[in-house]
Amino acid sequence: MKSVLHAISVLAIVVCGSAAQAYEQGDWILRFGAITVAPEASSQDVNLPDGLVAEVDVNDDTQLGFMPVYMMTDNIAFELVAATPFEHDIEAKGKGAIKGTSLPAGSTKHLPPTLMFQYYPRGGKSGWQPYAGIGINYTVFFDEDVDDELVNLLGDLTDGEVDNADLDLGDSFGLAFQVGVDVPFYDNWAFNAAVWYMDIDTEASITAKSGGMQVDKVEFDVHIDPWVYNLGIAYRF
Template sequence: MKKVLTLAVAAALAGGTAMTQAYEAGDWILRLGATTVAPDADSDVVGDLGVTVDVDDNTQLGIIGTYMATEQFGIELLAATPFSHDIDVNEIDAKAGDTKHLPPTLSIQWYPRGGNSGWQPYVGVGVNYTYFFDESVASDLEGIVGKADLDLDDSFGLSASAGVDIPFGEHWAFNVGVWYIDIDTTAEVTLRDAGNAKVKFDVDIDPWVYNIGIAYKF
């Protein structure tokens, strides 16, 4: 990431502020890049097993659209191709399961340099909805508890974000962005070999989300 930022800053300084028009009311900005979800996970103890779980990182194609309502305020929608995460057991070297999710996040952003040419930093606050799907229990865990199914509740939560567009053309810019998202879910494991007994536990995923890519202003 440090190398990308250095190249972006060098390109912006070489071209000067005339390289891009100011962000104005009515502009659309499309950002595409490598978006990484890096959970800072914490879970309750899982039933009588006396273990907790962690959630691995994953990187997908980020598709981020922003509409400039005024020179300084924009409305952003963070979307991406589905993220896929392994769920690991903390106390032993074992995989508990895996899941996919989509985390659309709607934010209101403030651009302090809106209306001025050149680089465009921004900060925002918003709301996230995370939809979990394709959950499954890993063979490692089934070796301990027998055949089982996994279900994760969808999540609503708040988010905070910051980023910067560094121009390298009239419409093009490098983009670096970061979000912190409150994602909390309840996991339910159905033990099919134990009469469909159910084990529930809460998992705070609370990821940092990073994007490195390009932006295009329409």
């Protein structure tokens, strides 16, 4: 990420010099681009039948992001981070006697709207615009699904009683931190690069069923805590 920010900064200096307009109080800025959510996932032990133990891993996903910004002053702004729904595959990784094994466990979609309070040290000055922010993230999980391989494993561990299972992930509320930069290249247009760290924790449960009736339930906490990256462009109104 440091090399990306450096490359964009150099490009902007070469292309546009000091022609860019300053960010000022009352301006609106719309950023949009490709947002990648890269979880640094960890979880409590997932205690399966027959004494087997696993932990959860969550894969990356990239979606279209859009981030409106309002400049309250030349240096202070609010940004709302929004995106099309992210979808993540979930894996169960064995521990103890089954360490080194992994199994597709399911998938989920989520929306992570985040409100950021930002500081622009070069606000009111023309040229590149670095910024830093702190804010609140609220993550909504939906369309959770349990993979057939995990259903089959639960069936094997419970003498074939399981024919389906439900996954439920509780919504999350936590802090978010951000650094980024807008590098102008033409009139009100700029390249944008940004990185966030988000505190996303959820309570998960997998309910195994047979004939529609619950036969087992596994509950555990998951710390998703992703690094989130955006590369895109910005337009100043």
